Amino acid sequence: MTSESPAPLLAIEDLHVSVGDREILRGIDLTIAEGETHVLLGPNGGGKSTLLNTIVGLPGYRVTSGRIMFKGVDLVGLEIDERARLGIGIAFQRPPAVRGVRLRQMLDVAAGGSLEPELAEALDTQLNLGHMLERDVNMGFSGGEAKRSEMAQLLAQMPDLALFDEPESGVDLDNIAVVGSAINALLKSEERISERRRAGLIITHTGHILEFVNADVGHVLYSGRLACKGNPLDLIEEISSHGYDKCVECALCQTLA
Amino acid sequence: MPDARLSPEALERLAEIRTAAEAAVDKPAALGPDIDITRFRTVAEHDRIASLESLQRQVKETALLSGFDADEKERSASYFQMDRTPIYERVQKAFDDAIEIMSTEEALKLYGEEMVANWWWRAVDPGKDKYTALVALHQTEGYFIRVKAGRKVEKPIQACLFVSESDVSQNVHNIIIVEDGAEANVITGCNIHTDVKEGLHAGISEFYVGKGAKLTFTMVHNWAEDFSVRPRTGIVVEEDGVYINNYVLLKPVKSIQAFPIAKLVGDRSTAVFNSIVYGLKDSVIDLGSETQLIGEGSRSEAVARTVSMDRSTVYSRGRLIGRTNTCKAHLDCRGIVQSAESTQWAIPDLASEGAPGAELSHEAAISPIAAEEIHYLMTRGLPKDEAVSMITRGFVNIEIPGLPEVLRRQIDKAIEETSKEAM
Numbered sequence: 001m002t003s004e005s006p007a008p009l010l011a012i013e014d015l016h017v018s019v020g021d022r023e024i025l026r027g028i029d030l031t032i033a034e035g036e037t038h039v040l041l042g043p044n045g046g047g048k049s050t051l052l053n054t055i056v057g058l059p060g061y062r063v064t065s066g067r068i069m070f071k072g073v074d075l076v077g078l079e080i081d082e083r084a085r086l087g088i089g090i091a092f093q094r095p096p097a098v099r100g101v102r103l104r105q106m107l108d109v110a111a112g113g114s115l116e117p118e119l120a121e122a123l124d125t126q127l128n129l130g131h132m133l134e135r136d137v138n139m140g141f142s143g144g145e146a147k148r149s150e151m152a153q154l155l156a157q158m159p160d161l162a163l164f165d166e167p168e169s170g171v172d173l174d175n176i177a178v179v180g181s182a183i184n185a186l187l188k189s190e191e192r193i194s195e196r197r198r199a200g201l202i203i204t205h206t207g208h209i210l211e212f213v214n215a216d217v218g219h220v221l222y223s224g225r226l227a228c229k230g231n232p233l234d235l236i237e238e239i240s241s242h243g244y245d246k247c248v249e250c251a252l253c254q255t256l257a
Numbered sequence: 258m259p260d261a262r263l264s265p266e267a268l269e270r271l272a273e274i275r276t277a278a279e280a281a282v283d284k285p286a287a288l289g290p291d292i293d294i295t296r297f298r299t300v301a302e303h304d305r306i307a308s309l310e311s312l313q314r315q316v317k318e319t320a321l322l323s324g325f326d327a328d329e330k331e332r333s334a335s336y337f338q339m340d341r342t343p344i345y346e347r348v349q350k351a352f353d354d355a356i357e358i359m360s361t362e363e364a365l366k367l368y369g370e371e372m373v374a375n376w377w378w379r380a381v382d383p384g385k386d387k388y389t390a391l392v393a394l395h396q397t398e399g400y401f402i403r404v405k406a407g408r409k410v411e412k413p414i415q416a417c418l419f420v421s422e423s424d425v426s427q428n429v430h431n432i433i434i435v436e437d438g439a440e441a442n443v444i445t446g447c448n449i450h451t452d453v454k455e456g457l458h459a460g461i462s463e464f465y466v467g468k469g470a471k472l473t474f475t476m477v478h479n480w481a482e483d484f485s486v487r488p489r490t491g492i493v494v495e496e497d498g499v500y501i502n503n504y505v506l507l508k509p510v511k512s513i514q515a516f517p518i519a520k521l522v523g524d525r526s527t528a529v530f531n532s533i534v535y536g537l538k539d540s541v542i543d544l545g546s547e548t549q550l551i552g553e554g555s556r557s558e559a560v561a562r563t564v565s566m567d568r569s570t571v572y573s574r575g576r577l578i579g580r581t582n583t584c585k586a587h588l589d590c591r592g593i594v595q596s597a598e599s600t601q602w603a604i605p606d607l608a609s610e611g612a613p614g615a616e617l618s619h620e621a622a623i624s625p626i627a628a629e630e631i632h633y634l635m636t637r638g639l640p641k642d643e644a645v646s647m648i649t650r651g652f653v654n655i656e657i658p659g660l661p662e663v664l665r666r667q668i669d670k671a672i673e674e675t676s677k678e679a680m
Contacts, residue, residue: 081636092633095633096627098634101648105651157637
């Protein structure tokens with residue numbers, strides 16, 4: 001590759017999204033190239049989950065203008081499963097329990113039919129799934145179990161763009177490490193960017209997950225707009241010492257945004 | 258039927274049964290739509306067969322849908338009744354001395370005195386309603402299965418009651434005895450020929466589970482849109498005995514109404530009822546069970562999963578009656594209504610009769626599949642219809658502990674077929 005920037009995998013242009021009568025996203029522009037890992041920061045209610053759910057295609061998130069281009073295809077109007085088969089995957093913050101559908105079946109579904117036994121065994125070891133495989137998915141799972149189950153499903157799916165909604169919330173330190181290494185395994189974020197192909201977008205509140213995952217770009221989503229862009233660790237440091245309000249006011253952000 | 262060799266007491270009991278039945282010939286059932294039973298002829302006679310392989314292919318295939326396997330490798334014994342004739346019964350060699358299988362009328366001839374004293378109309382009242390009366394007065398055979406004391410037979414015993422013509426009633430009387438310490442898995446299928454439309458199946462079943470014995474009874478029903486079914490079942494479980502009832506209905510039926518009654522007379526006896534019911538087309542389905550907890554420390558659990566579609570009406574009932582302080586029982590009925598023209602009732606019913614210590618509980622729910630669950634499966638790449646079908650299959654595919662693998666596969670297969678057809 002001679003080009004400076006790799007081809008964009010995801011290109012969101014002037015995206016406006018309403019939930020009910022309320023406009024939550026008010027003009028988002030975001031480009032993620034192959035191999036890049038982005039981090040989405042921002043206060044509660046700022047629209048971070050709305051952005052992820054809109055990319056995935058969950059109902060209730062109405063795109064009023066703008067578009068979401070993925071691999072050159074406009075996602076708006078495509079069904080959830082069509083987007084998934086195009087290569088979009090998500091690890092939910094609080095996935096629903098499904099009575100009667102076991103995690104093992106979910107892994108088969110995510111793998112597009114049936115997960116190869118060797119791969120299932122590797123996932124089991126890596127994420128310590130054990131008896132969870134035969135349990136109804138998310139039914140009575142602890143916080144850590146639910147996160148590990150979500151990671152296992154993403155690793156079975158191997159999407160080109162993986163979305164993570166607060167992968168560290170409600171999880172103890174041991175589990176954050178396990179989840180972090182699973183994200184690395186998926187995104188190969190320890191390797192050089194030219195070696196990577198899959199891209200990721202991670203919502204984090206605390207930034208704890210960044211102790212385990214290397215991210216390239218950070219954004220602050222503030223009242224429906226991407227107010228700030230920069231090095232993820234710098235942004236987190238700024239936010240933890242001065243808060244979001246001050247962060248988005250800083251001169252650097254104002255010029256970038 | 259009365260046999261000259263019977264004792265005066267036995268003859269007197271047979272006369273009593275007859276009198277009770279005669280008094281009930283016009284008595285409608287307490288539940289379910291009433292049926293004009295005078296419209297039906299009695300089922301016909303057939304020739305016996307030497308091997309199940311000689312059954313018509315269509316008959317074999319229909320029977321297989323309810324778990325009756327003409328290739329008997331995975332079975333310990335078989336009974337096949339065509340209309341009114343037991344055309345085939347066989348016990349596999351390895352189980353020769355463990356299982357007896359024959360028609361109830363043959364058993365009555367062979368063991369008349371013992372039958373009348375212990376099992377013949379002892380768990381079901383012949384005067385209950387017109388359907389018990391019909392069987393008592395115009396019985397067309399039925400199976401008699403006895404598993405000898407201490408013998409644990411894991412391979413299922415299979416029985417098939419087949420109806421091959423229209424406008425008839427098949428009035429069977431079945432008896433299963435699992436003697437003390439014995440174990441048996443009985444899988445029965447009631448089937449009709451694909452050409453049959455209207456008809457009635459009235460079936461009396463009386464099951465006796467001895468001390469420390471265990472009976473797993475699995476029934477898969479395949480009826481037709483104009484066929485009516487009125488089973489009447491009574492179960493008696495003695496000390497430390499276990500009765501497990503698995504019921505699967507995945508085909509349309511005109512109407513079925515059944516409410517088996519299990520009497521847990523022995524201390525520490527157990528009854529479990531699992532049922533999976535699909536209400537299809539115009540089916541009227543009224544099913545449930547009653548458990549009477551009489552013995553000290555008796556336990557019961559009833560789990561029902563119901564999916565109703567089209568214009569079907571489904572009643573899912575469950576009744577627990579605690580009669581001892583140390584008993585404990587739970588009902589769990591859940592339903593999904595998948596059509597705006599379908600109706601479902603969940604009717605749990607608990608009673609403590611003079612047993613302040615009885616612990617009885619229930620959870621009943623009728624609700625749709627949560628959209629959130631469907632979307633969750635879709636985010637993994639599954640199209641919506643397949644996601645709905647997978648969740649529905651999961652909903653009905655209840656965990657049945659101790660179910661032999663062969664029966665598990667049978668039920669999975671039946672559910673699989675149904676969800677394919679429903680899509």
